[in-house]
Amino acid sequence: MKESLVHETAKAYRRLLLAGSYPGRRFNLDMEALEFDFTMPFSRGLMLLIYTLIDAEVSFKVVGKSAQEATRLISRLTYGRPSDLSSADFIIVLEDATEAEKGEAILKSKVGTLIDPHRSATLVMAVGTFGEKNDLVLKGPGIREKSVISLGGLEALMTLREEKNREYPMGIDMVFVDHAGEILALPRTTQIERRSSSWPM
Amino acid sequence: MKNAYNFAFFDEGSKKEIRRATLKAVAIPGYQVPFASREMPIARGWGTGGLQVTLSLINRGDVIKVIDQGTDESVNAVSIRNLIQKTTGIQATIDTLEATVIQSRHRIPEEPLEEEQILVLQVPMPEPLRFVESSEYKTKRLHGDGEYSGAWLVLYEKIMKFGKMTGGAAHPVLVHDRYVMSPSPIPKYDNPRLDHSEGIQLFGAGREKKIYAIPPYTRVVSLAFDDYPFEVExxxxxxxxxxxxxxxxxxxxxxxxxxxxxxxxxxxxxxxxxxxxxxxxxx
Incomplete structure (x- = not known):
């Protein structure tokens, strides 16, 4: 690995840790100095997260139109093991995935067991921009009182997430990344309500 | 900086594994995430868990503080700080507020953590149920079921024997109303300071190969009975x-x-x- 990537992935990990620790807050991956000498069918921010998280010890599944090309690239660069939705440690949902594909990715992901809740999937979802809809209200560990966020059109999927996370400590953890390299995380502990209604999600 | 080894001592594969475990730990507050625990240039039981968590975190621009039972100057703290500095070239400080990452053995610094500051605690014995159950296979199931009678029993027996909850350090806590957790051998005085901390608190047990965490603004309650409330020193x-x-x-x-x-x-x-x-x- 290039020395610059050692520091870029260290920085990306710290932002991921901060994002996971303060759910709903957006952190920037700061990719000015980051150079990739290859092209990829998704954003540079997503590529950096993949580099940071995936190696030969874990499995992954890509969802989206260019999933095949992306899978080849990721396994070649990281030695990560391609897998299916129900067993993947990391599920990478590309921006061009259909609503149905995104929903399926959440529903089929693994939630771990009561004894090993860490054997669950982390979904890394790409968005164009987060937007300023500010429709979702978050509560839970890492949030002082509440946090209000936008999810770039993925808000409706949060009902499926709620379904998966019904039996805490089992559940899925999610990370969102936009084109500008902003990331936001929703660990399984975060409770989400839609602002416009009192329905918990 | 030219070195014969990778930045922050570890190879990138080792860092990734520790990082993934730490991210899971933050997502499941108080749950002990198993990890591989690498061989370190110090012996297991001397802070290797904390050191591994720290080395996976550190990057250029960080400022490290290392304390051992409250002091920056003890041999253990100095050795660990030297190792971190030698393998990363980052700055060190003794000022709690100046540090971005604080590694500690058996104390939470007197000055409260600020947002985005990370406290890494070294843990000799992460399993709060080990006194009543020697089998890891069984304690994992007890945690899964939220079956903590054993932890209560330990406290109850102390009250029966000594009339109060004795034990000066590592008094167990309930994290996010789900997991009973050992806060590492910090004095009881430090227990209330785990609750709703602004900073991130990570726990590394090298010998026992576990990483766990308390994210910021998380409810942490020291175990106690209604008629025998928790008391600090x-x-x-x-x-x-x-x-x-x-x-x-x-x-x-x-x-x-x-x-x-x-x-x-x-x-x-x-x-x-x-x-x-x-x-x-x-x-």
């Missing part, structure tokens, strides 16, 4: 001989000649800061 009437501080956690010392008992702030850099700010009444 009383510091009443004690004054630091050096800086005059009251109401902090003290070391109790004895003058070798006069045998007079006196007290000093346990957090040595906090004491020094107070002295430099002119807070010392006696020096």
């Amino acid at each position: 009383s510091q009443e009437g004690r004054v630091c001989r050096l800086c005059g501080a009251r109401g902090v956690f003290f070391d109790e010392l004895e003058d070798e000649k006069t045998h007079e008992v006196y007290y000093q702030c346990n957090d040595s850099s906090y004491c020094l800061k107070r002295l430099n700010q002119g807070g010392g009444d006696h020096v």
